Amino acid sequence: xxxxxxxxxxxxxxxxxxxxxxxxxxxxxxxxxxxxxxxxxxxxxxxxxxxxxxxxxxxxxxxxxxxxxxxxxxxxxxxxxxxxxxxxxxxxxxxxxxxxxxxxxxxxxxxxxxxxxxxxxxxxxxxxxxxxxxxxxxxxxxxxxxxxxxxxxxxxxxxxxxxxxxxxxxxxxxxxxxxxxxxxxxxxxxxxxxxxxxxxxxxxxxxxxxxxxxxxxxxxxxxxxxxxxxxxxxxxxxxxxxxxxxxxxxxxxxxxxxxxxxxxxxxxxxxxxxxxxxxxxxxxxxxxxxxxxxxxxxxxxxxxxxxxxxxxxxxxxxxxxxxxxxxxxxxxxxxxxxxxxxxxxxxxxxxxxxxxxxxxxxxxxxxxxxxxxxxxxxxxxxxxxxxxxxxxxxxxxxxxxxxxxxxxxxxxxxxxxxxxxxxxxxx
Ligand SMILES: *Cc1c(COP(=O)(O)O)cnc(C)c1O
Numbered sequence: 026x027x028x029x030x031x032x033x034x035x036x037x038x039x040x041x042x043x044x045x046x047x048x049x050x051x052x053x054x055x056x057x058x059x060x061x062x063x064x065x066x067x068x069x070x071x072x073x074x075x076x077x078x079x080x081x082x083x084x085x086x087x088x089x090x091x092x093x094x095x096x097x098x099x100x101x102x103x104x105x106x107x108x109x110x111x112x113x114x115x116x117x118x119x120x121x122x123x124x125x126x127x128x129x130x131x132x133x134x135x136x137x138x139x140x141x142x143x144x145x146x147x148x149x150x151x152x153x154x155x156x157x158x159x160x161x162x163x164x165x166x167x168x169x170x171x172x173x174x175x176x177x178x179x180x181x182x183x184x185x186x187x188x189x190x191x192x193x194x195x196x197x198x199x200x201x202x203x204x205x206x207x208x209x210x211x212x213x214x215x216x217x218x219x220x221x222x223x224x225x226x227x228x229x230x231x232x233x234x235x236x237x238x239x240x241x242x243x244x245x246x247x248x249x250x251x252x253x254x255x256x257x258x259x260x261x262x263x264x265x266x267x268x269x270x271x272x273x274x275x276x277x278x279x280x281x282x283x284x285x286x287x288x289x290x291x292x293x294x295x296x297x298x299x300x301x302x303x304x305x306x307x308x309x310x311x312x313x314x315x316x317x318x319x320x321x322x323x324x325x326x327x328x329x330x331x332x333x334x335x336x337x338x339x340x341x342x343x344x345x346x347x348x349x350x351x352x353x354x355x356x357x358x359x360x361x362x363x364x365x366x367x368x369x370x371x372x373x374x375x376x377x378x379x380x381x382x383x384x385x386x387x388x389x390x391x392x393x394x395x396x397x398x399x400x401x402x403x404x405x406x407x408x409x410x411x412x413x414x415x416x417x418x419x420x421x422x423x424x425x426x427x428x429x430x431x432x433x434x435x436x437x438x439x440x441x442x443x444x445x446x447x448x449x450x451x452x
Pocket of ligand 1: 123147149202238
């Protein structure tokens with residue numbers, strides 16, 4: 026492309042040359058990503074066709090939302106696509122944490138135990154479970170929690186898991202994405218292995234997968250390898266950037282029914298919950314999701330290769346297989362983290378003029394910096410970066426509604442580091 030347009034956006038020719046050399050190395054990786062996206066696009070279209078999606082699905086409902094055709098049919102589309110008996114896909118599920126909290130409290134009863142065989146869960150779940158004290162946590166309801174960490178090399182501790190499972194173990198939670206940790210993200214195949222192992226010890230354990238950031242990264246989802254429930258947020262992958270709110274739970278009829286009764290009220294279940302006119306964005310966002318995810322993945326691979334070349338540790342590295350859209354870059358200093366985030370921010374279509382600064386956030390023991398210029402507040406399928414200001418000074422980078430925007434954001438981050446003399450651009 027003509028450098029002039031990039032120059033106008035603030036990127037110099039040195040950074041453009043560096044980036045284009047990196048991109049030349051990535052064509053094979055990009056081809057694989059496109060291939061998965063093409064498969065998943067067909068998968069979504071097929072689910073929509075099977076369920077005869079039509080214009081009545083896009084109508085708004087109000088009040089109780091009885092006989093909401095659009096809502097009910099969307100849930101069938103999700104179920105078909107993810108290979109489950111049922112699905113709950115609602116704007117009344119406010120975020121990913123809420124979806125996970127609904128799923129956990131729908132299944133667990135006083136005296137039951139929840140087990141995480143993959144180490145510490147996502148930060149916000151600590152309060153849901155009661156690992157950190159919180160009002161209305163599962164712990165307050167007499168539900169206990171057990172955890173088995175991954176082994177040093179990121180494997181499952183099968184012996185540890187076997188001995189952790191007891192007569193009270195009712196449910197297992199498996200987080201697919203690494204979240205803000207440095208452990209590897211789990212592939213769908215490995216999740217399948219883990220579920221088989223758990224069920225071989227105690228077949229009636231309910232296995233839930235926190236699928237956040239993982240949807241459409243591979244050709245299959247954890248629900249197709251034995252998970253009783255998969256759970257995620259619509260302002261991440263499956264909302265395709267268009268859904269302005271929402272979460273989903275897909276799984277067995279029994280589990281989804283319990284979740285619906287927990288979300289609304291016992292007896293009401295899935296029958297209530299007006300869609301308030303939000304359906305077009307849910308359908309169209311799901312339709313676009315495989316392509317949006319592929320753009321975000323290309324951005325992650327590009328960032329990984331570029332920062333690897335610049336001498337930084339990146340997780341995952343540029344040749345590893347990918348199972349979520351998150352890229353971690355260990356920048357080694359606060360100055361570099363700030364410059365990186367400034368770059369991401371100044372590449373945004375929204376709030377590009379804002380300067381991100383580190384600040385103390387509730388719940389964190391160090392300052393945090395965030396860069397996001399999103400159409401949907403907090404949406405992390407849109408280009409965003411954040412990280413706690415502490416060793417190893419890692420930024421977590423994700424999203425990008427289009428590959429071109431992700432590319433611009435990464436080039437802009439390199440530009441800011443370069444301008445401030447914080448990197449050496451030699452290839
Ligand atoms: C984002 C995320 C959550 C929580 O989702 P929110 O929408 O931020 O509440 C839970 N688990 C993982 C792995 C996530 O990435």
